[in-house]
Amino acid sequence: MSDPVVLELREQFATVEQQRRTAGIGIWLFLMTEVMMFGGLFVAYTVYRFSHPQAFAEGSSHMDIVLGSINSAILLTSSLTMGLAEFSAKLGRQRLLSALLAITILIGLAFLGIKFTEYYEHFQQHEAPGVWFNHAGPHAPEVQMFFVFYFLMTGLHALHMSIGILLLLGLMGRNLIGSFSVVYHTPVSVVGLYWHFVDIVWIFLYAIFYLPGLHK
Amino acid sequence: MSGPTWKTYLFTYFGLLALLLANTLIAFVDLGWFSTAIEIGVATVMACLVAGILMHGLYEAKIIQIIIAGGVIWFLIMMSLTIGDYYTRGWLAFHHP
Numbered sequence: 001m002s003d004p005v006v007l008e009l010r011e012q013f014a015t016v017e018q019q020r021r022t023a024g025i026g027i028w029l030f031l032m033t034e035v036m037m038f039g040g041l042f043v044a045y046t047v048y049r050f051s052h053p054q055a056f057a058e059g060s061s062h063m064d065i066v067l068g069s070i071n072s073a074i075l076l077t078s079s080l081t082m083g084l085a086e087f088s089a090k091l092g093r094q095r096l097l098s099a100l101l102a103i104t105i106l107i108g109l110a111f112l113g114i115k116f117t118e119y120y121e122h123f124q125q126h127e128a129p130g131v132w133f134n135h136a137g138p139h140a141p142e143v144q145m146f147f148v149f150y151f152l153m154t155g156l157h158a159l160h161m162s163i164g165i166l167l168l169l170g171l172m173g174r175n176l177i178g179s180f181s182v183v184y185h186t187p188v189s190v191v192g193l194y195w196h197f198v199d200i201v202w203i204f205l206y207a208i209f210y211l212p213g214l215h216k
Numbered sequence: 217m218s219g220p221t222w223k224t225y226l227f228t229y230f231g232l233l234a235l236l237l238a239n240t241l242i243a244f245v246d247l248g249w250f251s252t253a254i255e256i257g258v259a260t261v262m263a264c265l266v267a268g269i270l271m272h273g274l275y276e277a278k279i280i281q282i283i284i285a286g287g288v289i290w291f292l293i294m295m296s297l298t299i300g301d302y303y304t305r306g307w308l309a310f311h312h313p
Contacts, residue, residue, distance in 0.1 A: 021277065028280050032287030039291040043298050050299070050308040065240070072236050080229040083270045087222050196271045200263045207239065207259035215246035 008184040020186050027190045031197045038156070038201050045149045045208060048142075055139035059146030060213030062127055064118055068210040071114045072202065078107035079199045086192045092182035094175055101172045104195070108165045115158055122147070150209050157205060160198045167191045219275045228269045235262050 013019035049056045085100035119128075126134035129148045137143070171191055174180065180188060220228075239258040243251065268274040273284055302308050 024276065024280055025283065028283045032283060032290075035287045035291050036294075039294060043295050046295070046299060047302050047308065050302070069236070069240055073233060076229065076232045076236065079232075079266060079270055080225060083225045084222060087225065090219075193271050196266050199270075200266050203259050203262045203266070204256075206236075207255040211239065211243035211255045212252065214240075214243040215251050 008179075016183060020189075023186045023190055024193075027193050031193065034197060034201075038153070041149070041153050041156070042204065042208070045153070048145055048149065049208075049212075052139065052142040052145070055142030056146050057212050058137070058139055059143045059150070060209060060211070062122075062125070063150075063210045063213055064121065065210055065214060067114050067118050068206060071111055072206045074107055074111050074114070075199050075202050078104050078111070079196050081107060082192050082195045086185075086188050089180055089185035089188040090182070094178070094180065097180065097188070098172055098175050101168050101175065105165055105168045105172070108161055108168070112158060112161055112165075115154065119151075122151075153205055154209070157198065157201055160201070164191070164195050164198055167194065219272055220269050224269060228265055232262055232265055235265075 009016055009019060013022065081100050081104045085097055085104060088096040088100060122128050123132060126132055127147055129144050129151060133144050133147070135143050168191060171188055174187065235258055239255060239262075242254055242258075245251070247254070267284065273281065299308070
């Protein structure tokens with residue numbers, strides 16, 4: 001049988017360690033471009049919030065804090081299971097890795113389910129921006145702007161989650177055909193970094209969209 | 217192999233949940249703009265825990281730590297220059313929180 005180390009070492013690398021480190025630098029550079037993308041949106045949100053503090057507090061008071069908090073806890077839990085999945089990959093525990101990846105996928109799907117339930121509620125209450133929007137009060141246009149940011153930023157986050165779930169499914173498939181070993185499990189670490197990063201984005205989204213409405 | 221143990225992962229996870237709960241409960245008290253500072257501050261601590269331990273940022277090679285620092289500092293430059301620009305034009309409502 002072919003040696004997994006020789007099998008997975010690409011020709012441009014001298015050692016598995018060099019290959020692993022290069023992948024690490026690559027994914028971190030990618031994540032920093034993600035910081036710039038989400039960062040631009042966070043800056044835009046900050047400018048609008050400083051310009052219209054009352055309207056943004058009013059918009060935030062329409063958030064479902066229970067669902068939002070549950071979703072935050074759910075996502076943190078998925079980061080734990082993903083972290084443990086990376087740990088089991090390092091130890092070469094393939095069945096445990098598959099189980100933890102499956103749990104992470106299920107938790108990710110639960111997050112998206114709750115998120116879309118919230119979106120549905122916002123549509124029902126005419127809080128989705130555009131022709132559906134209907135808000136009484138002096139700050140209606142600014143409250144609509146709050147919801148533009150809310151749907152854009154949480155939507156972009158949900159897109160990242162969906163891509164993450166597809167990547168996790170890919171990892172599960174590769175694990176089932178025996179692609180990973182104690183020596184080679186770089187893809188698990190790389191997808192794990194992406195997954196944790198998406199978690200970080202949510203931590204800030206929760207703080208800026210859900211919490212300001214609580215002390216309105 | 218250096219890196220966090222599964223116990224470190226568990227402690228970090230419970231720490232994150234505790235911070236999430238604390239951030240949510242503190243948000244019920246109205247402290248004006250200070251509330252926003254606390255919300256973002258606690259979220260930043262949580263993000264540092266995820267990046268430092270779950271993402272192994274603390275255990276990584278110097279080159280990766282430089283990339284992380286570069287990304288974060290560049291973001292802060294973008295943020296402070298943009299908000300500084302809006303602020304000095306008097307377009308932001310800092311005066312009536």
